[in-house]
Amino acid sequence: MSPVLVVEGLCKGFTLHLQGGVSFPVLRGESLALMPGECVALAGPSGAGKSTLLRCVAGNYGAGAGRILIRHRGAMRDLAAADARLVREIRTETLGHVSQFLRVIPRVPALDIVAAPLLARGAGRAEARARAAALLARLNLPERLHHLPPATFSGGEQQRVNLARGFVAPNAVLLLDEPTASLDAANRAVVAALIREAKAAGTAILGIFHDSELRDRVADRLHAVDPLEPAA
Amino acid sequence: MSPLLEAEGLTLRFGALRALDGVSLALWPGEVVAVVGESGSGKSSLLRALSGLARPEAGRVLYRDAAGAACDVHALSEAERRRIARSDWGHVHQNPRDGLRMGVSAGANIGERLMAAGARHYGGIRAAAAEWMARVELDPARIDDLPRHFSGGMQQRLQIARCLVTRPRLVFMDEPTGGLDVSVQARLLDLIRALVEELGLAVLLVTHDIAAARLLAHRIVVMRQGRIVEEGLADRVLDDPQHPYTQLLVASVLAA
Numbered sequence: 001m002s003p004v005l006v007v008e009g010l011c012k013g014f015t016l017h018l019q020g021g022v023s024f025p026v027l028r029g030e031s032l033a034l035m036p037g038e039c040v041a042l043a044g045p046s047g048a049g050k051s052t053l054l055r056c057v058a059g060n061y062g063a064g065a066g067r068i069l070i071r072h073r074g075a076m077r078d079l080a081a082a083d084a085r086l087v088r089e090i091r092t093e094t095l096g097h098v099s100q101f102l103r104v105i106p107r108v109p110a111l112d113i114v115a116a117p118l119l120a121r122g123a124g125r126a127e128a129r130a131r132a133a134a135l136l137a138r139l140n141l142p143e144r145l146h147h148l149p150p151a152t153f154s155g156g157e158q159q160r161v162n163l164a165r166g167f168v169a170p171n172a173v174l175l176l177d178e179p180t181a182s183l184d185a186a187n188r189a190v191v192a193a194l195i196r197e198a199k200a201a202g203t204a205i206l207g208i209f210h211d212s213e214l215r216d217r218v219a220d221r222l223h224a225v226d227p228l229e230p231a232a
Numbered sequence: 233m234s235p236l237l238e239a240e241g242l243t244l245r246f247g248a249l250r251a252l253d254g255v256s257l258a259l260w261p262g263e264v265v266a267v268v269g270e271s272g273s274g275k276s277s278l279l280r281a282l283s284g285l286a287r288p289e290a291g292r293v294l295y296r297d298a299a300g301a302a303c304d305v306h307a308l309s310e311a312e313r314r315r316i317a318r319s320d321w322g323h324v325h326q327n328p329r330d331g332l333r334m335g336v337s338a339g340a341n342i343g344e345r346l347m348a349a350g351a352r353h354y355g356g357i358r359a360a361a362a363e364w365m366a367r368v369e370l371d372p373a374r375i376d377d378l379p380r381h382f383s384g385g386m387q388q389r390l391q392i393a394r395c396l397v398t399r400p401r402l403v404f405m406d407e408p409t410g411g412l413d414v415s416v417q418a419r420l421l422d423l424i425r426a427l428v429e430e431l432g433l434a435v436l437l438v439t440h441d442i443a444a445a446r447l448l449a450h451r452i453v454v455m456r457q458g459r460i461v462e463e464g465l466a467d468r469v470l471d472d473p474q475h476p477y478t479q480l481l482v483a484s485v486l487a488a
Contacts, residue, residue, distance in 0.1 A: 014472075015474075016479070017475075017476035017479050017480075018476070018479055018480060018483055055471075055472075059465060059468065060467055060468055060471055060472065061468065061471065061472040062464070062468055062472055062474070084450065084451045084464050084465040084468075085260060085263070085451075087465055088450055088465070105422070105425070105447065106418045106419075106421070106422050107418070107419070107422040108422065
């Protein structure tokens with residue numbers, strides 16, 4: 001079996017032009033590989049660059065150097081060098097990302113936010129909504145909330161909407177940034193089950209889990225992200 | 233697949249001012265591209281040059297029609313350009329008065345575009361006008377009212393209905409929410425977002441509203457002093473801006 005995601009020599013830093021052009025590196029030469037069905041937890045202290053690594057793989061941050069290869073439509077494509085259209089295509093078909101916070105869209109109900117990835121893959125509206133509703137129900141989001149925009153939801157409710165959106169359509173690679181930060185025990189158990197089912201279906205998962213109990217339940221191994229020594 | 237619209241090396245000067253300084257840009261089918269920048273950055277000039285309204289001094293704009301045939305927008309005769317603008321393109325102006333005929337009814341404003349595209353059956357045209365009024369959340373019972381009796385937000389929605397009724401492949405939008413109250417803006421943006429997604433439209437959106445660009449666009453192009461200083465995936469340009477000017481734009485947005 002060959003990996004679905006290979007990160008090679010990834011470097012990422014930020015230059016703040018408004019702060020006098022100060023530059024600071026965050027990642028230097030990160031490398032890792034994920035096999036289908038494998039769950040790797042990023043480990044390291046706060047500020048080490050775990051979220052930055054995840055965001056680079058998601059395409060949300062541009063890579064400074066290195067390659068991020070992902071198996072898409074049968075070929076390994078380099079996300080670090082992909083143009084905007086290819087990144088969108090990979091996000092639609094291959095790569096899921098559950099960010100830490102749901103970005104709410106005015107007036108769009110929770111159900112439609114969750115159904116969107118299915119619609120983007122060509123599912124019919126009725127089927128997409130039915131699957132979205134079933135998943136939201138499994139995550140214990142009351143049905144009366146399905147038809148409301150999540151702007152007024154609690155943190156935990158928004159996170160469950162975000163999780164449902166990430167798990168509703170199968171992905172070859174799924175990125176999870178603190179998926180259970182504001183969930184109670186019952187919902188953490190649902191998330192653990194969703195992760196195990198996705199793994200069984202072949203999804204490779206790269207995640208940040210501060211919840212060590214969840215991490216021990218789902219992660220096959222850890223990948224350490226170490227803070228860089230400040231340049232002398 | 234090929235780009236719908238492809239511009240290369242567009243240059244346009246007003247006296248000593250360079251409105252466009254060697255701008256190249258491609259827009260693909262189904263893609264929403266937002267051009268952002270401050271007043272005077274050249275973004276409106278770019279929209280005018282791309283849609284054939286302003287002739288650049290250098291560079292060219294290619295448009296590919298549904299059959300895949302490419303034409304040079306600035307080599308077309310005025311009649312040919314108008315024909316494409318009628319059949320394939322839509323234009324949403326910042327001021328609805330520039331896109332509507334204020335002296336005829338709401339229904340006629342929508343129906344007129346259909347008739348220009350060849351529709352002749354009166355009942356069918358009126359039914360389509362009523363249907364489109366409902367789609368843009370206007371009360372179809374007001375089909376015979378004049379646009380001047382509508383609020384600014386309603387006029388803007390009517391303009392969008394008039395623009396989309398003929399199912400254009402490419403829509404140019406120039407600050408579509410400019411001049412509207414914030415509450416009205418949000419509704420209009422959401423309506424545009426839903427329609428664009430549903431119809432699979434390609435859109436070139438000129439705006440100084442970063443939040444609108446994030447909501448609507450797949451890709452963002454940042455312009456300054458007639459040049460593109462940065463472009464890319466919408467969320468990446470906004471979350472990981474590289475150019476000092478983009479960082480300034482992003483940092484200047486107040487988070488609500």
